[in-house]
Amino acid sequence: MSTPTIVLVHGFWGGAAHWAKVIPELRRRGYGDLHAVENPLTSLADDAARTQQMIKQVDGPVLLVGHSYGGAVITEAGDLPNVVGLVYVAAFAPDKGESLASIGEVVPAPGGANIAPDSDGYLWIRQDKFQESFCQDLPDEEALVMAVTQKAPLGAAYVAPVTVPAWRHKPAWYQVSTEDRMIHPDNQRRMAARMEARKVIELPAAHASLASQPVPIVDLIDEAVRDLS
Template sequence: MSSLKNATVVVVHGAWADGSSWEPVIRRLQNQGFSVAAAPIPLTSLSDDAAALKRTIARTEGPVIVAGHAYAGGVIGTANDERVKALVYIAALAPDEGETVAQVFYRDDPHPNAPQLAPDADGFIWMTDSGFDHAFAQNATAEQIALCKAVQRPISVKSIQEPAPAPAWKTTPVWYLLAEDDRMINPQTQRFMAERMQATIRSYAVDHTPLLTAPDKVVDIILEAAQATLS
């Protein structure tokens, strides 16, 4: 386990969130002895977000495991860095080269409880209160959902419409936590992407944001990726 303790886990938040969405996972990883860094991505375009992730990785030393939630799957797919030993997708989108996040997001039919979202006058998409309640994290506590609403950050349409570069998952080992009760990203879509990446898949009856509602399962898959690639 000692070699694992020299690693850094870089976590990347998705749309309508910030680094605090990873808080239960961060605490558990720190208790295991890992260094953890939450990459603060601006959600202004895929390339802006990729650059922010690159800056965060550059601040670390030694081997890195990169984990991304939801939209951040598109971002962690840009982590073409020799120090990145594994990618961990948590109910995350994984566009291939030339695809957009929107193309994979809308691949299958939406859940009946999925929110109807549209950009504002500035080209940013905000999550509705009912979307947080019934789709973003329907299994979260009232306290957790209230915090999500308070800290939400909108995502630019540019972020989901910019074609992805050649993805790191073609050359880096990948793990995928498939959220069977996800109301934001169709679980069928998740399975398609995970199988296309040839990921190690762990499927659970969890909602779209297991970072909050099932953090132990998220930690387990990150640890599995670390043990397989760093030991």
């Protein structure tokens, strides 16, 4: 099989630029065909449809990489013929009928207490609590930029159930963040175990491991590509 195109899918409270440190590392390792989806975060159906539009533009195999809620998106969007694998980065991996809300209730994470809806139904992390909730292992200025530029999702995306989980049909790899305050590490381990991920790595990282630990994240992507070749 030819080297797959890497399609990166962001989560809540950020956009495609959250992959800013992963992308140069992938390029340094020779990955020439890279895409980062910019999802609207308006609903799981909208975000899966946008991701599938990008997948369908690729003439050849695709490896999907999802962070946080992006894991739910690749789970919903990834059952296309040219998708050859799924990499989860501190991510949700719902089963059929599950939502982010139902998974979060199994083992609640402390950062959830700092999320509040606005009058239009968008969910925000309080700016003064963003670093401690989302990225406590990043420098203060970097965390501040993330907090101020956060892309809030509509609440509907948080409660929407997955319909056909792609990880039941596609090989998967999973990175657990052991210091995660947005998705409890035990929830991450449980999701990784039930999907029978080919490789699970644990990093001493906060939720935004794609920003604090880009090299090990790319190591995992690299391993997935080698496994698929």
